[in-house]
Amino acid sequence: MFVKRTIALLLAGVAAAALGSGAAQAQTPAAQLTTAGTRIDNTASVTYSVNGTSQSIQSTTASFVVDKKVNFTVVTAQTGPTVVNLGDQNVVTTFQVTNLTNDVQDFLLDPDQQNLSLGLFPGSDNFDVTSLRAYVDSNGNGRYDAGVDTQTYIDELLPDASATVFVVGNVPTQAGAKYAYNSLHVIAAAGGQANSQGAILIGTDLNLAGADNIVDIVFADDDSDGALLGDIARNGQGRAYSGWHVAVNNVALSVTKSARVLEDGLGSANPKAIPGATVEYCLLVRNATLTTGANGVTLADVIPGHTTYVPGSISIGTPGALGVCNVNGSTEDDDDNDGTETDGYTAAFDGLAKKVTVNLASVGGGGSVAASFKVKID
Amino acid sequence: MPIRPLLLLAAAALAAPALAAGPLQVTSQVMVEAKQRAADGTTRIALVPAQRVVPGDRVVFTLAYRNTGTQPLADLVFDNPVPRGVAYRAPAPNSPAPELSVDGRRYGTLAQLGAAGPDAVTHVRWRLARPLAPGASGTFAFHAVLK
Numbered sequence: 001m002f003v004k005r006t007i008a009l010l011l012a013g014v015a016a017a018a019l020g021s022g023a024a025q026a027q028t029p030a031a032q033l034t035t036a037g038t039r040i041d042n043t044a045s046v047t048y049s050v051n052g053t054s055q056s057i058q059s060t061t062a063s064f065v066v067d068k069k070v071n072f073t074v075v076t077a078q079t080g081p082t083v084v085n086l087g088d089q090n091v092v093t094t095f096q097v098t099n100l101t102n103d104v105q106d107f108l109l110d111p112d113q114q115n116l117s118l119g120l121f122p123g124s125d126n127f128d129v130t131s132l133r134a135y136v137d138s139n140g141n142g143r144y145d146a147g148v149d150t151q152t153y154i155d156e157l158l159p160d161a162s163a164t165v166f167v168v169g170n171v172p173t174q175a176g177a178k179y180a181y182n183s184l185h186v187i188a189a190a191g192g193q194a195n196s197q198g199a200i201l202i203g204t205d206l207n208l209a210g211a212d213n214i215v216d217i218v219f220a221d222d223d224s225d226g227a228l229l230g231d232i233a234r235n236g237q238g239r240a241y242s243g244w245h246v247a248v249n250n251v252a253l254s255v256t257k258s259a260r261v262l263e264d265g266l267g268s269a270n271p272k273a274i275p276g277a278t279v280e281y282c283l284l285v286r287n288a289t290l291t292t293g294a295n296g297v298t299l300a301d302v303i304p305g306h307t308t309y310v311p312g313s314i315s316i317g318t319p320g321a322l323g324v325c326n327v328n329g330s331t332e333d334d335d336d337n338d339g340t341e342t343d344g345y346t347a348a349f350d351g352l353a354k355k356v357t358v359n360l361a362s363v364g365g366g367g368s369v370a371a372s373f374k375v376k377i378d
Numbered sequence: 379m380p381i382r383p384l385l386l387l388a389a390a391a392l393a394a395p396a397l398a399a400g401p402l403q404v405t406s407q408v409m410v411e412a413k414q415r416a417a418d419g420t421t422r423i424a425l426v427p428a429q430r431v432v433p434g435d436r437v438v439f440t441l442a443y444r445n446t447g448t449q450p451l452a453d454l455v456f457d458n459p460v461p462r463g464v465a466y467r468a469p470a471p472n473s474p475a476p477e478l479s480v481d482g483r484r485y486g487t488l489a490q491l492g493a494a495g496p497d498a499v500t501h502v503r504w505r506l507a508r509p510l511a512p513g514a515s516g517t518f519a520f521h522a523v524l525k
Binding site for chain 2: 036
């Protein structure tokens with residue numbers, strides 16, 4: 001009967017390993033496991049009689065100390081890769097670490113780039129994010145908050161408790177970047193001291209006899225990544241995979257230029273383009289891609305011959321209606337010293353090349369910006 | 379002055395039962411089941427001293443008794459409360475089945491106690507029907523699981 005039972009347990013273990021990291025296993029909740037370090041004593045009391053006189057004694061006490069059964073899971077807590085744009089800062093993939101040990105544990109976090117394409121996503125890994133970091137969701141809101149979620153290891157995780165971990169990076173502005181795979185490598189460390197990163201646990205050598213009165217460390221963690229080679233069973237470590245996907249490498253950006261005679265110097269109600277008339281040129285920039293902003297948008301426009309630029313006439317703002325180029329437009333100065341321009345837009349007029357340059361910084365997904373400048377007809 | 383020896387004698391008399399110096403010696407022992415790899419590559423389950431025990435491990439508690447006196451001992455009752463953190467499973471092979479209790483007062487089989495399963499067992503008890511002759515000995519044992 002015992003033999004059968006053991007085989008059944010072994011089979012259950014194999015099945016769980018084959019299902020991989022995401023499968024929940026039917027097992028005793030870790031919080032109900034006897035805490036490591038607990039001393040188990042067994043004593044019997046015995047009564048008997050000698051010539052009709054009752055006596056009682058206690059047996060000797062057999063005891064042992066419960067050892068630490070280190071077990072935990074690390075899983076990807078998101079579906080598919082995180083969709084990002086080129087140049088995005090602090091992009092996140094989310095993981096979850098659950099402590100199944102019969103004791104409080106620290107866990108060390110080690111984020112890795114994966115340069116091998118693991119087949120998890122439709123495309124191959126072809127770029128790396130920069131400044132790869134891992135942080136615990138300290139405030140437990142499920143979102144990465146830069147400057148708030150700053151803990152770089154999981155501190156004092158109770159049995160059965162879970163912690164959310166973010167692997168954070170910056171997307172380079174690398175043409176053609178599509179997929180960046182990453183993984184979170186988690187290492188069990190000693191708990192017991194709050195606000196202090198515990199030492200990495202080292203399994204007590206299974207070939208050496210453990211001492212009765214010390215807490216041995218026994219690794220019982222599964223191979224967390226199944227067929228992949230990033231983890232093995234019973235090593236006190238785990239690994240899960242995720243990644244980033246640059247879905248859009250370009251946006252549908254359009255520029256429409258229009259001209260309008262503002263006044264002809266004669267006060268006409270319907271001014272004509274005659275010498276001395278002031279003409280406003282309008283450059284309307286539209287980003288038709290709703291999901292993605294266009295960064296670093298620069299416009300350059302050489303003014304036509306036989307016209308003179310009107311100094312200080314560059315204005316940038318929200319597109320207007322009924323022929324008005326922009327409303328609430330900000331006036332930009334003409335020099336190319338951008339330090340004095342603080343509204344996010346900069347502009348300059350190059351008197352030699354007769355070129356107007358406008359830097360819009362970014363045009364949001366589905367957004368539009370209008371820039372105007374004026375010239376006088378010679 | 380003559381009072382002092384009397385006091386000492388009284389103290390010795392009180393301490394005597396705790397020392398278990400009587401005719402009955404009962405030794406409690408705990409072993410754990412461990413998988414051992416034999417030279418031929420097979421794995422067998424052996425009982426080893428309970429030095430490395432983690433939750434889920436199967437342990438065996440053994441009571442070994444011996445009458446070291448010169449008189450037969452009658453009405454022997456071995457009452458073993460199941461330690462906290464341990465769940466009773468079954469009598470060990472080669473050991474008589476114990477009577478079980480879920481409250482330490484009423485003993486019987488699980489069915490008689492109306493218990494749902496062996497997890498509810500809090501005490502096990504063995505009774506010897508016949509007096510234990512001088513020099514005679516025996517063992518009781520039960521299997522349990524560390525919770």
